Amino acid sequence: MVMAKKLTIGFGSAKIPASGDIIIVVGDKGVFGKLGAELDKQHDGLLASAAKSADFKGTANATMDVWTQSKNQAERCVLLGIGGDDDRAETSWLDLGGTILAAAASSSAKSATILLEDPAGGEISGDQAALVAMGMLLRAYKFEQYKTSEKARKAKAKTLPKITVATANSTAAKRRFSALSAVGEGVNIARDLVNEPANILGPVEFANKAKELSKIGVDVQILTEKEMKKLKMGSLLSVSQGSVKPARMAIMRWNGAKSKTAAPVAFVGKGVVFDTGGISLKPGAGMGDMKGDMGGAAAVTGLMHALAARKAKVNAVGVIGLVENMPDGDATRPGDIVTSMSGQTIEILNTDAEGRLVLADALWYTQKKFKPKITIDLATLTGAILVALGQERAGLFSNDDELSEQLSAAGEATGEKVWRMPLGKAYDKMIDSKFADMKNIGGRFAGSTTAAQFLLRYVNETPWAHLDIAGTAMNSPDTKINRSWGSGYGVRLLDRLVADNYEK
Numbered sequence: 001m002v003m004a005k006k007l008t009i010g011f012g013s014a015k016i017p018a019s020g021d022i023i024i025v026v027g028d029k030g031v032f033g034k035l036g037a038e039l040d041k042q043h044d045g046l047l048a049s050a051a052k053s054a055d056f057k058g059t060a061n062a063t064m065d066v067w068t069q070s071k072n073q074a075e076r077c078v079l080l081g082i083g084g085d086d087d088r089a090e091t092s093w094l095d096l097g098g099t100i101l102a103a104a105a106s107s108s109a110k111s112a113t114i115l116l117e118d119p120a121g122g123e124i125s126g127d128q129a130a131l132v133a134m135g136m137l138l139r140a141y142k143f144e145q146y147k148t149s150e151k152a153r154k155a156k157a158k159t160l161p162k163i164t165v166a167t168a169n170s171t172a173a174k175r176r177f178s179a180l181s182a183v184g185e186g187v188n189i190a191r192d193l194v195n196e197p198a199n200i201l202g203p204v205e206f207a208n209k210a211k212e213l214s215k216i217g218v219d220v221q222i223l224t225e226k227e228m229k230k231l232k233m234g235s236l237l238s239v240s241q242g243s244v245k246p247a248r249m250a251i252m253r254w255n256g257a258k259s260k261t262a263a264p265v266a267f268v269g270k271g272v273v274f275d276t277g278g279i280s281l282k283p284g285a286g287m288g289d290m291k292g293d294m295g296g297a298a299a300v301t302g303l304m305h306a307l308a309a310r311k312a313k314v315n316a317v318g319v320i321g322l323v324e325n326m327p328d329g330d331a332t333r334p335g336d337i338v339t340s341m342s343g344q345t346i347e348i349l350n351t352d353a354e355g356r357l358v359l360a361d362a363l364w365y366t367q368k369k370f371k372p373k374i375t376i377d378l379a380t381l382t383g384a385i386l387v388a389l390g391q392e393r394a395g396l397f398s399n400d401d402e403l404s405e406q407l408s409a410a411g412e413a414t415g416e417k418v419w420r421m422p423l424g425k426a427y428d429k430m431i432d433s434k435f436a437d438m439k440n441i442g443g444r445f446a447g448s449t450t451a452a453q454f455l456l457r458y459v460n461e462t463p464w465a466h467l468d469i470a471g472t473a474m475n476s477p478d479t480k481i482n483r484s485w486g487s488g489y490g491v492r493l494l495d496r497l498v499a500d501n502y503e504k
């Protein structure tokens with residue numbers, strides 16, 4: 001059983017419950033399953049006739065409420081479409097869970113049971129049933145602790161019914177869900193971090209959140225400004241220079257592999273708790289969104305939670321650079337030249353291209369210190385990636401075809417999709433500087449690629465991938481499994497990448 005805030009989900013055997021709401025699945029062309037048909041019979045054919053009159057066809061995620069008259073039976077039955085063979089992808093089961101949660105949330109019953117069977121007579125596996133529960137967990141997420149009105153208080157006090165997934169494979173489902181729910185919690189942690197405003201969640205507070213992972217066996221180390229100065233992280237520190245909030249770097253290590261000394265997989269996150277643009281100040285409209293400019297760091301933190309909570313058999317390290325980008329008398333000016341930890345110098349021509357400055361030192365530190373097998377960074381790096389890909393896919397930039405393939409496959413499977421974008425010498429030339437080794441902007445065109453080329457100058461021989469998640473991490477459109485502004489994008493994608501390719 002998993003409790004997430006006010007959500008309780010359990011698995012039970014495939015039988016009709018004595019009380020509470022009952023949700024039955026209806027397949028293609030309005031076909032009922034065995035249990036659905038049995039329930040219909042108990043109600044003298046009311047369900048089937050109601051479906052027929054309403055022309056309810058069982059299209060995936062369509063729902064219809066039917067109120068029965070029975071005294072000791074559930075009064076409310078929900079017909080839930082699960083569609084046909086085309087609707088059996090991993091993501092379809094998640095979506096189904098999201099729809100079930102929404103139906104259950106509108107109920108005043110104490111319990112709701114989903115009779116999860118295949119109306120076409122096939123079998124629903126434990127894995128699939130667990131995905132349905134995962135979909136519920138993701139959809140149930142809410143961020144409303146700052147709403148204090150009477151109405152909001154009442155809404156918050158309302159408890160969800162206890163949900164049971166009744167399935168023939170409940171034992172397998174339970175086992176699988178214990179791992180999946182760890183990932184779901186990771187997503188919800190990332191969402192919380194993105195949704196929190198920057199007056200509440202500064203670099204120090206974010207680092208404290210990372211520190212909390214030590215409760216589940218993650219080794220967490222926090223670097224202070226003094227320590228980062230000693231390490232010569234002049235690039236990262238140039239970003240936080242105008243802020244009264246001191247910078248932090250959090251290093252999270254999970255050693256779950258058989259060999260504790262095997263090279264880890266590394267994840268690096270951009271954690272700009274707020275991005276005003278600095279002296280190259282952003283326009284006012286929509287600037288509030290920049291509280292989400294730590295979506296990369298949030299995803300890395302959520303991922304480390306997921307890996308540790310499900311005891312993944314992998315050595316993993318997560319490194320997040322935490323800063324606030326502010327204008328100030330002491331802030332970095334356009335034209336300033338700084339020296340990064342790698343020794344390379346950077347002419348900062350636009351203080352709003354700050355994410356790459358944070359990542360340059362975080363990437364260098366990570367590779368130097370941990371000699372990882374692969375390094376993947378996540379960053380809400382450029383507005384240009386939104387122009388190119390919208391909110392549908394993250395931009396993928398990589399020096400390695402195999403890693404790119406692995407990420408693309410994990411993206412299609414989880415629904416957290418990516419699209420590979422180009423890198424190359426001609427783009428690299430665009431960030432050569434007149435005065436220093438490089439400048440931090442590339443000009444008007446190919447903005448996402450020149451940002452990635454900048455990062456590539458801080459990558460050694462390790463297979464590396466950069467995910468530009470400016471379009472997918474925040475300001476998220478509603479989906480069946482997400483109603484949150486901060487989506488938690490990247491946690492499920494990278495957990496899947498690890499599970500499929502880097503666990504032994």
Ligand code: BES
Nearest residue numbers: 293350352353380381382383384441470
């Ligand atoms: N944090 C922004 C990118 C961003 C934009 C994230 C929209 C989410 C939504 C980043 O630091 C930035 O300001 N990038 C500049 C780069 C430019 C100055 C080269 C941009 O995209 O305009």
Ligand code: MN
Nearest residue numbers: 275352353354
């Ligand atoms: Mn910026």
Ligand code: ZN
Nearest residue numbers: 272275293355
């Ligand atoms: Zn930024």
